Amino acid sequence: MKASKIYFTMLILCSLMFSCTKLNEDLYSELEDAGSVSKSVDDLLTSAYSTLNGPYQQDNRWALQEITTDEAMAPTRGGDWDDNGIHRALHLHLWNADNSYMANTFNGLGNAIFQGSNVLRFKPSVQQAAEAKFIRSLAMFDMLDLWDQVPYRESLESFKTPPSVLKGQEAIDFIIKDINDAMGALPDKTEAYVANKNAARVLLMKLYLNKGAFLNRQAPTFSKEDMNKVIALAKEITASGEYSVSAPGHYFDNFAPNNDKISTENIFTLYNENGVRGGSVDRTWNTVAHYNMLPGGWNGWCTLSDFYDKFQSSDERRGIYYDYPADTTSNRKKDYHRQNVGFFAGQQYNWTTNKPLMARNPSTAPLVFTPEVTLRTSGATLETAGIRPMKYAYDYSSTGQKNNDWVVYRYSDVLLMEAEAILRGGDGTAIEALALVNKIRINRGVLPLTALTLDNLLDERGRELYWEGWRRQDLIRFGKFLEAWQEKPADASANTLLFAIPAQQVASNPNLTQNPGF
Template identity: 40%
Template sequence: MKKLNKKLLLSAGALAVFNLSCTKLNEDLYGSKYVDKGGAATSADLGGVYSQLNGFNDQANWYALSEHSSDEMMGPTRGTDWDDFGTWRKLHQHTWDPSHNQIYDTWNNLNIGVYRATSVIAKAADNQTKAEASFLRAFFMYWVVDFYGQQPFREVTDDPDANPRVMTRKEATDFMIKDLEFAIANQTTKDPGKGNKYAAEFLLAKIYLNKAVFYQDPATAAGPYTFQKADMDKALGYLNDIINNGGYTLTPNYYDNFKWDNTTASKEIIFARQNDPNVGQNASVENRTRMGMHYNTTPDGWNGFTTLAAFYNSFEDNDIRKKYNLPGYTDKTGHNVGFLVGQQKKYDAQGNLVNVLDRSGNPLVFTPNVNLGYATEAEGIRVVKFALNPANYGQSGNDYVFFRFADVLLMKAEAILRGGTDAAQPLALVNQIRANRGATQLANLDLTALLAERGRELYWESWRRNDLIRFGKFNDPVDQRETKSAGYRVVYPIPQRAVDSNPNLKQNFGY
């Protein structure tokens, strides 16, 4: 209990410091004064834009908005643990409002990233720096557009007393496309820790796949959507360049994409926030594992988030994405990677594999079913995807993966199914992935089957909400949300404080 509460207090403190340290910049976002100090952009300026990616490592905010609202994650309250005034439950049950704390904090983090990138672009003395900053601006803007449906924006030359103008979702989409086209034309690096050419192509493919969603009238944001062949063909062009010229391939062991040495072990990483614990390059992603692990497991955790039983049951037993004994990890911790269900094990001080006990001294048995409002400490299936380094769990070197090659193949299959022209067969593309992951070959493929496969391949990687919306399934009932949610929930509200600060912002339909 104390360990979890300490973690929550630390998180709250960090948020408080963040809000205080960024007060002036937040005012800039909403229409207060902004004064550019001039001078050419430096490497430190560009580094400041990259540092804004550290906000993506947290289990809250951007990550929570992407996952807790979907059919693959929930954050049950356990006694007094993880209640947090209902912030997690509201996301899962689609009952958030414009005052939701994580909707506000995510808005701030993303828009600060857009602003910092815009400043670097305006002052960059070379196209390489400008290209990296243009990619980063599009990356932050993509999530603003996806989550909120509109984009406040200010050039550094704008009147500092004027409120930022606001782009519509369509305008912001077209703006991102131009940024990314510039990034591709002026970028040569393949460094996955930088805004490289193939990362820009990946994000452009995402935009064209989602263009029907982003161009939709706000009053009918939930669709149905009309996907244009021209958009699918554009996506295929970028995806094929990644496939043919990027040098990426499916990693032989799925979990090498996520474990502590994925910097070198993965063959799939296109863009990631790199993590060198020796130099403190950025915060560790250890929360991705600890947020679900129990206090008494190895490594220990905060006994929080779970997956849903229906999502777990969508995997075949022979699919290593469901369960795998990872060498160098399972033999040190006593448990598999993937999904944890049933009696939990660990090694004692003598090296014996023993049962993990709960806080009352009873065997710790993770159960498929979980009550979102009041769960016991053992309820819920846990997930270990980013396996931490057993040599030092608290200083693990996992890079946090944003874009990887398997998604390129899945996007290509989708673009073809939605009308794009290509010689490849979507079924063959998906079965290529399934063969690598130990799953049986599919006999046929349609959009429903593809959505399911995207879930199995990309679970807990922050794409599920985005996927469910595009496939028209986001509002469907799931466990602990028994009725279909309102269509307008496919877009989050603009935080009320932002609306109050900038009259150019208009609250989204339905809120």
């Protein structure tokens, strides 16, 4: 086994256990003595990017940000999708410190922070160092959002002591400095899967917009200074001329198998390419598709009818037939043109024969996805309850890793954040904020709004960014996360505005303090 492969294995173990052995120190020396430092930096940076796949690509972090909201649910279907109640606990806001989604997300983001820092040890180029700092800052931002505690090692020379922990304003200041230090060396124009100046600007926008919520999640405040920073950063991104809102009929270009080539919106993505590297982007299909669909899925997650009802029937985002080269089915070749992206509701069809699909058990029941769904389903609705969102067009052209790059930041989100910052007291007029939102709506096939309020802006963020991993953060910032919605009563305590720190992490790092209520 090559030394570098052993080295990467040890890095992962170190990041999870927060301790390293003399063996790892020997491996550092081995790489340097072999004159392979330059090559190892490239490999280390690629590895740092790749650590983001687990938390982000419809798993772990995604589940914490979506299944806990009014937008997504993972109902228990008879004996399926029970998993000791971890999915129900997320939707009901009844989690504890042993929930595996929290453990996996904490480990995954901690690993990304570690890997980003580790790149800086091996004499990276100025741009490589800047990219590593962006990756580290992105993971730290999510740690801050989810737990308000960010484990961090100033030095990676010794692992005899546990990481220190950054909280609140201290964490915010660290991330802002890290991003600003990196900004000058990041490229202006590059592939979206490479950290770039505009991606760094979006991360700063999100930090300034959520700063008041991070400091007081129960009663967020929004300073004019912070809102003006959001607006200024948005204008810089627009002025770069690199992005435009997807043209009518092209919303799903942003999530297509060749989205790295055709998207006009994607600012930062996670790289997926069959035979090269990537994450589990096919989970976007597998977690929701019925067994008898093409391809068959695990018949699990769904949206809620109240959220689905926020869409007008003409809204492209709700679902269309999307014509794309990687669709090799008869749905395209024989012009069946059945809906293949968006929210799947009602009778489903076989894309080989164009005949109605049937359920599996009983096989005589039509496969009709219904708006009605309960957190525990049984009987006749076991396989059919719940409308299924499928945002990433399935890559039929690939038998292995799917080639759709995972979207982290998009230009439409930039415009929506800019409009929100104006509404929250930043410089600008209500007419300007409204125009930003309507620029998106018109291209999605819906009528422009006549006025913009925080409530209808939150709805618009839901429609535009559904299942992209921002809903929980939005609901907290808009003061809605503790409220009741379908299949969830109002929260008994505001403690659920933060997640429980995994028990194993609290036990291994005395600098961590369990969040209140857990």
